[in-house]
Amino acid sequence: xxxxxxxxxGLPGVFVRVDGKVKINARHMHYRELNNMVKAxxxxxxxxxxLENVYGxxxxxxxxxxxxxxxxxxxxxxxxxxxxxxxxxxVDRNAQDGVGNTMNSGLIVVHGRAGDIVAMGMRGGxxxxxxxxxxxxxxHMKEYRKFRPILVIGGDTQDFLGEYMAGGLVIxxxxxxxxxxxxxxxxxxxxxxxxxxxxxxxxxxxxxxLGKEAAxxxxxxxxxxFIRPFVEEYxxxxxxxxxxxxxxxxxxxxxxSHRPFxxxxxx
Amino acid sequence: xxxxxxxxxLVDRDDYRCIRCEVCVRQxxxxxxxYDGEEDAVFADESKCVGCLRCVTLCPTNALxxxxxxxxxxxxxxxxxxxxxxxxxxxxxxxxxxxGMGCDKPYPIxxxxxxxxxxxxxxxxIDPLREPMELRTYLGAKPDALKIGGKEGKLSLxxxxxxxxxxxxxxxxxxxxxxxxxxxxxxxxxxAAAEAGTYYxxxxxxxxxxxxxxGDHTICQVASGRFGVHADYLEVxxxxxxxxxxxxxxxxxxxxxxxKVSAEISRTRMIPKGTDAxxxxxxxxxxxxxxxxxxxxxxxxxxxxxKPVSVKIAAVHNSAAxxxxxxxxxxDIIALDGIRGGTGAAPTMIRDNVGIPIExxxxxxxxxxxxxxxxxxxxxxxxxxxxxxxxxxxxxxxGADAVYIGTAALVALGCHVCQKCYTGKxxxxxxxxxxxxxxxxxxxxxxxxxxxxxxxxxxxIMEMLGGMGINAIESLRGxxxxxxxxxxxxxxxxILGIKHAGA
Ligand code: SF4
Ligand code: SF4
Numbered sequence: 001x002x003x004x005x006x007x008x009x010g011l012p013g014v015f016v017r018v019d020g021k022v023k024i025n026a027r028h029m030h031y032r033e034l035n036n037m038v039k040a041x042x043x044x045x046x047x048x049x050x051l052e053n054v055y056g057x058x059x060x061x062x063x064x065x066x067x068x069x070x071x072x073x074x075x076x077x078x079x080x081x082x083x084x085x086x087x088x089x090x091v092d093r094n095a096q097d098g099v100g101n102t103m104n105s106g107l108i109v110v111h112g113r114a115g116d117i118v119a120m121g122m123r124g125g126x127x128x129x130x131x132x133x134x135x136x137x138x139x140h141m142k143e144y145r146k147f148r149p150i151l152v153i154g155g156d157t158q159d160f161l162g163e164y165m166a167g168g169l170v171i172x173x174x175x176x177x178x179x180x181x182x183x184x185x186x187x188x189x190x191x192x193x194x195x196x197x198x199x200x201x202x203x204x205x206x207x208x209x210l211g212k213e214a215a216x217x218x219x220x221x222x223x224x225x226f227i228r229p230f231v232e233e234y235x236x237x238x239x240x241x242x243x244x245x246x247x248x249x250x251x252x253x254x255x256x257s258h259r260p261f262x263x264x265x266x267x
Numbered sequence: 268x269x270x271x272x273x274x275x276x277l278v279d280r281d282d283y284r285c286i287r288c289e290v291c292v293r294q295x296x297x298x299x300x301x302y303d304g305e306e307d308a309v310f311a312d313e314s315k316c317v318g319c320l321r322c323v324t325l326c327p328t329n330a331l332x333x334x335x336x337x338x339x340x341x342x343x344x345x346x347x348x349x350x351x352x353x354x355x356x357x358x359x360x361x362x363x364x365x366x367g368m369g370c371d372k373p374y375p376i377x378x379x380x381x382x383x384x385x386x387x388x389x390x391x392x393i394d395p396l397r398e399p400m401e402l403r404t405y406l407g408a409k410p411d412a413l414k415i416g417g418k419e420g421k422l423s424l425x426x427x428x429x430x431x432x433x434x435x436x437x438x439x440x441x442x443x444x445x446x447x448x449x450x451x452x453x454x455x456x457x458x459a460a461a462e463a464g465t466y467y468x469x470x471x472x473x474x475x476x477x478x479x480x481x482g483d484h485t486i487c488q489v490a491s492g493r494f495g496v497h498a499d500y501l502e503v504x505x506x507x508x509x510x511x512x513x514x515x516x517x518x519x520x521x522x523x524x525x526x527k528v529s530a531e532i533s534r535t536r537m538i539p540k541g542t543d544a545x546x547x548x549x550x551x552x553x554x555x556x557x558x559x560x561x562x563x564x565x566x567x568x569x570x571x572x573x574k575p576v577s578v579k580i581a582a583v584h585n586s587a588a589x590x591x592x593x594x595x596x597x598x599d600i601i602a603l604d605g606i607r608g609g610t611g612a613a614p615t616m617i618r619d620n621v622g623i624p625i626e627x628x629x630x631x632x633x634x635x636x637x638x639x640x641x642x643x644x645x646x647x648x649x650x651x652x653x654x655x656x657x658x659x660x661x662x663x664x665x666g667a668d669a670v671y672i673g674t675a676a677l678v679a680l681g682c683h684v685c686q687k688c689y690t691g692k693x694x695x696x697x698x699x700x701x702x703x704x705x706x707x708x709x710x711x712x713x714x715x716x717x718x719x720x721x722x723x724x725x726x727x728i729m730e731m732l733g734g735m736g737i738n739a740i741e742s743l744r745g746x747x748x749x750x751x752x753x754x755x756x757x758x759x760x761x762i763l764g765i766k767h768a769g770a
Pocket of ligand 2: 319367681682683684692694
């Protein structure tokens with residue numbers, strides 16, 4: 001595969017400052033080197049860091065505690081925004097596994113698809129994925145008081161969506177092809193071990209696709225009012241038609257109990 | 268349903284000594300004792316007694332004796348009393364048997380079959396009371412070689428040393444979560460670690476805000492549930508530990524039942540009050556050594572490469588190969604927890620039947636890392652049944668850099684190893700979230716007891732080192748020549764890498 005060298009990005013490993021932004025050409029850089037530069041720029045207080053030619057570097061956005069904007073041109077590596085606390089990341093291509101792993105606050109917007117375990121153990125902030133995601137999205141997502149993670153997936157998901165989910169909100173829009181109104185999801189074991197949080201699916205699933213700890217009911221108008229702002233935010237990022245999306249039926253998946261294993265033991 | 272369970276203990280009260288003070292009535296959270304005003308007498312419902320000896324210890328007139336119920340079941344080597352009682356319990360509840368603390372089965376305790384050497388005539392022993400004796404220990408990856416540079420006669424170290432933990436004595440407190448034990452017990456451990464110049468480990472329950480001030484002496488754990496793991500938590504820690512497994516329950520996760528998730532626990536774990544806190548068996552982002560490496564480096568990246576990262580596993584059959592992978596995955600410290608390691612709650616069958624003794628795992632792991640020439644790249648910390656300073660010395664001679672003590676630390680705080688931690692009713696104020704019970708443990712007194720224990724053990728370690736003619740713990744590490752086995756088979760000796768006594 002040929003990667004075009006972006007001559008405007010400057011030499012790899014060199015800061016280029018343009019209008020209060022910092023640009024870094026990540027080409028051939030080791031993630032550690034790249035992240036050190038990103039952290040250094042963030043600690044200087046710049047508002048926006050643009051990363052060119054990103055090609056699989058891991059942990060981008062990790063260990064930064066400021067709401068700095070990070071624009072990723074290219075495909076970031078695993079654990080994008082892991083343990084992240086504040087940054088606002090935009091990716092113009094696909095992302096890999098572990099997007100937002102144990103993330104605490106901030107924003108990740110992916111203009112493409114993402115791999116497995118998106119939003120794993122996420123506790124706060126928002127993630128928007130334009131297309132679909134892999135297995136185990138939102139696994140063990142949690143919430144606590146003001147921390148309420150939100151994950152919006154434009155396409156569909158693979159199996160084990162919301163496994164062990166303990167809190168937070170997941171919205172799956174099922175926009176495939178030309179945004180058909182009714183989507184049949186193929187994922188199985190949705191909400192297995194789920195004991196908190198809510199998943200909204202635009203489209204249908206059969207009962208057998210749900211884990212035994214999860215239940216599904218049609219979303220009410222109230223429910224839809226609740227998720228509308230997040231769908232509108234999604235539409236804002238990716239240019240979809242929010243009103244049309246919200247015109248469809250949604251399914252609300254929730255935990256049957258907050259104590260799924262309450263009766264398991266002999267005391 | 269009529270229960271067929273027999274009381275495990277009998278409570279004998281000497282009515283002549285009993286002054287009806289009702290201390291036992293107030294002290295027993297299992298509601299064993301009650302006072303009958305009409306008869307002016309104290310009675311006991313023995314079926315509820317767990318044998319924690321709180322009442323016996325506090326009775327001002329020594330009027331109480333709690334003893335094993337001597338009732339004999341029909342003699343049978345197969346269908347023992349314990350087996351029968353377990354089956355009755357399960358027939359009555361349909362549940363998984365739960366227990367607390369470490370495995371109590373009589374698997375061989377190798378520490379007790381290993382003896383230490385001492386100097387006689389040729390190599391004089393050292394008296395630690397008069398001569399300097401070094402117990403200081405550094406945990407973390409050590410470089411393959413040191414490059415010394417310098418100019419104009421001034422030497423300087425050119426090799427970059429990766430972050431290390433500095434211990435004044437090679438003993439740390441094992442991971443025990445806030446949730447499994449009370450806040451006061453956590454504070455006791457934290458204060459003692461700070462005072463003694465060592466570390467305690469948060470376990471997987473997050474870190475209470477009030478304890479952040481002991482951060483320099485805190486190892487913060489990151490487990491599969493990721494409870495309470497956020498930027499402040501990672502930042503305040505002296506080191507991070509990825510918990511893969513635990514000696515008491517290798518291969519399974521944990522459930523902190525919703526009723527134990529109090530307001531404070533909920534704040535610390537950052538989960539809603541009253542929900543089950545489920546720690547899944549695996550980390551969802553770890554399915555291979557490569558994935559482990561990814562999490563190790565994620566934590567290093569998130570903390571700017573300033574802290575050592577430990578990885579804790581339960582000692583299992585192929586620990587040596589796993590440990591090799593862990594070192595190659597970037598772990599700075601490898602924590603091994605043996606089959607006798609404690610827990611706040613584990614299924615009894617798992618606790619008592621899964622895993623291997625720590626002595627064998629330690630010997631195997633240390634050997635393997637040496638054979639592969641990577642022993643310097645990680646420190647080894649062992650846990651699971653360290654009961655005395657002699658066990659510590661033997662562990663270090665077998666190849667450990669330091670030990671974790673959990674049960675021994677709780678015993679110092681008053682635990683009587685009744686194994687009922689999972690009930691949340693610990694009369695000693697340790698394994699409980701009930702404020703009435705937990706205030707029995709004063710953190711200042713608790714810290715004092717723990718520091719006393721560490722000081723006493725440290726002094727004993729110095730005496731043993733001195734006896735061997737060694738003046739630094741460093742010189743004992745992996746020095747298996749100073750160990751001999753007693754009554755062990757050739758196979759056991761080979762695995763432990765030691766000779767039989769007399770040889
Ligand atoms: S449970 Fe403990 S305090 Fe209660 S009667 Fe038994 S030994 Fe005494
Ligand atoms: S901590 Fe408490 S409940 Fe657990 S074994 Fe010790 S005394 Fe018993």
